Amino acid sequence: MPTPFPPYDPNGLDESDHDEGRGPRLREIPFRMLIPNLITVLAICAGMTGIRLAFENHIQLAVAMVLIAAFLDGVDGRVARLLKAQSKFGAQMDSLADIINFGVAPALVLYVFILDQARSFGWIAAIVFAVAAGLRLARFNVISENTTRSAWQSYYFVGVPAPAGALLVLLPVYLGIMGVPIDRTTGFAASAYTVFIGFLLVSRVPVFSGKGISGGVRRDLVMPFILVAVVYVSLLMSFTWETLTVTALAYLASLPFGARAWSLKYGPKSRQNNGNNPAGATEPTSSTDPKDDAEK
Template identity: 65%
Template sequence: MAGFFHKFEPHGRGGPRIQDVPLRMLIPNLITVLAICAGLSGIRLAFEHRFEVAVAMVLVAAFLDGIDGRIARRLKAQSKFGAQMDSLADIVNFGVAPALVLYAYLLDRAGSFGWIAALLFVIAAALRLARFNVLDEDTDRPAWQADYFVGVPAPAGAVLVLLPIYLGFIGLPLTVSTAFAGSLFTVVIGLLLVSRLPVYSGKTAGKRIPRDQVLPLILGVVLYVLLLSAYTWQTLTASAILYLLLLPLSFRAYARRARSVEQQAAVATDPSVSD
């Protein structure tokens, strides 16, 4: 008699069949499930007015959802099942959870405008994630462009959109005017998600570190963690503002690199161009 559950096929019907599934294949999926649980728990806590714990749960969900793919690659445990599950979890952890927590904390004071802003952010996050999946499959894209995201990445958007809450925790008054300003800010972050703004990804920056930078890097990371633990909301506020201020620099770096690549291509095609 057939079992009550279908057999787990991590690669689908078209992939290699595995008689006994290695435990390492399940670890990334477990992390994804835990991320979903954290995000949904954050929503519940927000509607119970336990906002600090709610924000912490949303940030934990974003962190877990951001590392599950990397862990899968490290363990060589990538699977079609995991990729589909991760995509479904992203919309919850990077879109729905932060938007609803922000709405429960502040945006509901703006009435329908606040709800519209929250909805627009969730839709923008979904569109951003869909576009990421499409671009990830684009083999014709120049290799150097892989160093840049198209638009603000969804994990960063989830952290940025909570900036009004960080400010509220450090003393920003929660008024109707603040709610409308927060709603406008939410819409702006949503637009940054779906924009074509090139944002430096840093994927290739940390593979090799010069010896003389190892100790300063360690001290810098330790200092940031200590600040985050002692002055959590102030540190997150400063980090979010700094990220937003660095976006124009990322655009300028992309434009310079694009011009350099175009000039090199022109010289390769017509050597007289360099004269």
């Protein structure tokens, strides 16, 4: 007798094959296919735990959980590519997890910490950010399904990516932990800032992604690069909130420069100067990996 709940294959394969007299034949899934999904589940657990810690007034731990969720989100796709364990199921699960980790969790942590000072305006700001994160991720899913992209999309994001948005929107929390007073005035200011970050997520602002320099590091710059990374991690561990504040402000300050660089190289004037090779020409998508989360 066929089971009313056939097993779901993450790769979208049909498991309707039957062995005569033995019922449905269940195909085994290699354990390596499960590892990226387990990492995604851990990221969801971290985001949800961050929400609980915020309601229990453990704000520092709540922010740490959100940042850990962001780290795990960056790891799962790379692990999937390393193990050759990409799947459509994993890609969809990753996107749904990101709505929690980069939309709902930061919004609720913000509301518990400071936005509640603005009452309904603070709650509206939290909703706007969470919805904006969902829209940003939905747009990413649509873009990732296209077989062709504009040439400049190999070097720029369309709007601020969701993980960076989560880092930016928590700036009022960093400042509050450092001693900035939490009152009605700062609550309204934080609400306006939260809405602003939400609009950056869904905007069409070109944001430099750094993918153009991901090919490698010059041999003479390897040691300085490692030293800078060590210094940053050391500062992050010793002066966590100050380092996160500077990082968020530096990212915001870089946005106009990235947009200007895009305009000079790929904007309308550039197209006029390069009529034979328009910058807006499309090219085949370089990666067909459904878990390629570089533009989320």
